Amino acid sequence: MMVDLNDAVMELEHWKTGKGVILYGVGGTFCSGGYLDTVKNICNSEDGYKMSTLMHDSVLRLRNLPLVSVALVTGKAIGGGAELILATDFRLLSSSSEIRFVEARMGVGTGWAGGTLLQRLVGPRTALDLLLTCRKVSADEALVLGLADDLIEEKDDDDDEAALKKTTDWLNERIAHHHYSVVQTVKGIIACDDFEEERRIFSSTWGGKAQQDALNKNMKHNN
Numbered sequence: 001m002m003v004d005l006n007d008a009v010m011e012l013e014h015w016k017t018g019k020g021v022i023l024y025g026v027g028g029t030f031c032s033g034g035y036l037d038t039v040k041n042i043c044n045s046e047d048g049y050k051m052s053t054l055m056h057d058s059v060l061r062l063r064n065l066p067l068v069s070v071a072l073v074t075g076k077a078i079g080g081g082a083e084l085i086l087a088t089d090f091r092l093l094s095s096s097s098e099i100r101f102v103e104a105r106m107g108v109g110t111g112w113a114g115g116t117l118l119q120r121l122v123g124p125r126t127a128l129d130l131l132l133t134c135r136k137v138s139a140d141e142a143l144v145l146g147l148a149d150d151l152i153e154e155k156d157d158d159d160d161e162a163a164l165k166k167t168t169d170w171l172n173e174r175i176a177h178h179h180y181s182v183v184q185t186v187k188g189i190i191a192c193d194d195f196e197e198e199r200r201i202f203s204s205t206w207g208g209k210a211q212q213d214a215l216n217k218n219m220k221h222n223n
């Protein structure tokens with residue numbers, strides 16, 4: 001899974017006209033973290049560092065894609081699986097889903113970049129609490145904590161297809177009507193968090209097709 005994720009992110013980096021991507025699990029589980037047989041086979045500091053380096057690479061490159069990314073969490077997100085939901089811009093949870101950072105119970109810290117990302121999202125105090133208690137976070141609580149951006153009501157727990165359709169619609173409300181260059185510009189500006197880089201990215205679309213089309217419409221922004 002870890003190598004497959006890295007390959008998938010590399011493929012997405014070559015999608016020059018892309019606008020959005022949804023990260024989701026199948027079979028009623030988002031992700032239950034590292035495959036335990038693999039974890040048992042790499043249980044030494046050197047291999048742990050290599051695994052963590054691979055996953056940090058995947059997670060941070062996923063976060064920095066010029067695409068708007070959403071994690072659709074149906075079922076459980078456990079351990080590294082809970083860390084993976086932090087790799088995207090947004091998180092949509094099915095009402096029966098559950099997030100649980102179990103790393104401390106496994107005798108380790110967060111190995112897939114989840115510690116730094118979690119404290120940026122919910123603050124250091126809440127991050128520390130979630131990582132030390134290893135407690136279940138329900139979809140409702142995730143919304144309160146800022147771990148979820150929206151909830152996907154599902155008629156029954158294993159209706160993955162319906163949840164994916166609702167998530168696609170949610171994402172399209174934000175990207176479908178924009179030219180891909182505009183989506184990539186806005187995402188690039190937010191991801192860079194740097195004024196000089198923002199000016200450079202901004203100027204890459206100034207005068208472009210999307211702006212010319214918009215100006216030619218003589219739009220009034222009052223509806």
Ligand SMILES: CC[C@@H](C(=O)O)C(=O)SCCNC(=O)CCNC(=O)[C@H](O)C(C)(C)COP(=O)(O)OP(=O)(O)OC[C@H]1O[C@@H](n2cnc3c(N)ncnc32)[C@H](O)[C@@H]1OP(=O)(O)O
Binds near residue numbers: 036103
């Ligand atoms: C840095 C990341 C890394 C780390 O923290 O070190 C990790 O993420 S380590 C892995 C952390 N994850 C776990 O410890 C998960 C352990 N599994 C569970 O807690 C539960 O299986 C579940 C994920 C909550 C699902 O429970 P449930 O719905 O009751 O189903 P089952 O327990 O019957 O699971 C079905 C089947 O899947 C196997 N399984 C689940 N997770 C893993 C996993 N991470 N690695 C390997 N196998 C996993 C589980 O063993 C069952 O298999 P069978 O017993 O053969 O049916």
